[in-house]
Amino acid sequence: MAAPWNVILLDIEGTTSSVRFVYDVMFPYVLKGLDSFLVQSWNDPALAPVLDQIAQDAGRESFLAWTADLTDEEQRREKVATEIRRLMDGDVKATGLKALQGMIWKDGFERGEMIAQVYDDVPPALETWTKAGMRVYIYSSGSIAAQKLFFGHSEAGNLLPYFSGHFDTTTGPKKETKSYDTIAAEVGEAAEKILFISDIVTELDAAKEAGMDTRLSIRPGNKPVEDGHTHEPIASFAQVSIG
Numbered sequence: 001m002a003a004p005w006n007v008i009l010l011d012i013e014g015t016t017s018s019v020r021f022v023y024d025v026m027f028p029y030v031l032k033g034l035d036s037f038l039v040q041s042w043n044d045p046a047l048a049p050v051l052d053q054i055a056q057d058a059g060r061e062s063f064l065a066w067t068a069d070l071t072d073e074e075q076r077r078e079k080v081a082t083e084i085r086r087l088m089d090g091d092v093k094a095t096g097l098k099a100l101q102g103m104i105w106k107d108g109f110e111r112g113e114m115i116a117q118v119y120d121d122v123p124p125a126l127e128t129w130t131k132a133g134m135r136v137y138i139y140s141s142g143s144i145a146a147q148k149l150f151f152g153h154s155e156a157g158n159l160l161p162y163f164s165g166h167f168d169t170t171t172g173p174k175k176e177t178k179s180y181d182t183i184a185a186e187v188g189e190a191a192e193k194i195l196f197i198s199d200i201v202t203e204l205d206a207a208k209e210a211g212m213d214t215r216l217s218i219r220p221g222n223k224p225v226e227d228g229h230t231h232e233p234i235a236s237f238a239q240v241s242i243g
């Protein structure tokens with residue numbers, strides 16, 4: 001029997017990997033390194049668009065406009081650091097914050113200070129699905145750069161060869177149907193031929209509204225899910241039946 005989907009689209013936190021790893025390892029790494037990263041990278045041209053994005057996420061036109069009242073670099077860095085801490089306190093999935101986190105995680109993954117946790121059932125499922133001819137994509141609030149660092153440096157080794165591509169919030173928010181329309185168009189598949197797996201019901205609702213098939217990821221430490229949703233739960237990728 002042919003597989004019911006041509007594409008499998010995966011969330012990361014709460015789906016391929018534990019919420020605990022993100023909150024206990026990855027986020028503290030950012031908070032610890034934030035101030036020194038900003039000092040060291042302040043004149044790095046790669047930081048400028050990220051600072052503009054942080055300002056835009058805060059409702060301002062640009063970093064220059066956002067910090068126009070400040071007189072020196074140190075004050076501007078402090079404003080950025082305060083905003084990053086505020087966003088992280090509220091677990092806001094803002095695009096600028098996620099881009100900055102990815103830049104800070106780069107050293108951590110590349111130096112071996114962090115190794116990404118993935119559930120044991122994930123690598124064999126990626127192998128099975130891709131061998132069966134399906135394409136696998138990631139859609140996470142984590143930036144595409146961060147996703148590549150994460151899966152390039154996982155406990156199971158480099159998992160990047162399994163992925164046909166990556167999506168983040170630059171495609172659109174994960175709780176909006178339009179984002180899933182865009183992803184379907186970009187991967188060149190009818191939405192009905194795409195399975196999206198996530199731990200967040202509102203993300204799955206948006207994907208289903210776009211016509212995608214869905215599975216609700218139930219992993220240890222995930223936020224409890226209220227009854228009344230319409231998504232088939234799975235506790236392991238081994239439960240995804242490809243026929």
Ligand SMILES: CSCCC(=O)C(=O)COP(=O)(O)O
Pocket residue numbers: 011012013014022026093098101139140141142143146147150174
């Ligand atoms: C490499 S992603 C790190 C985790 C993260 O920052 C995040 O926001 C994950 O969100 P998800 O959409 O994968 O639940």
Ligand SMILES: [Mg+2]
Pocket residue numbers: 011012013014015198199200
């Ligand atoms: Mg998630």
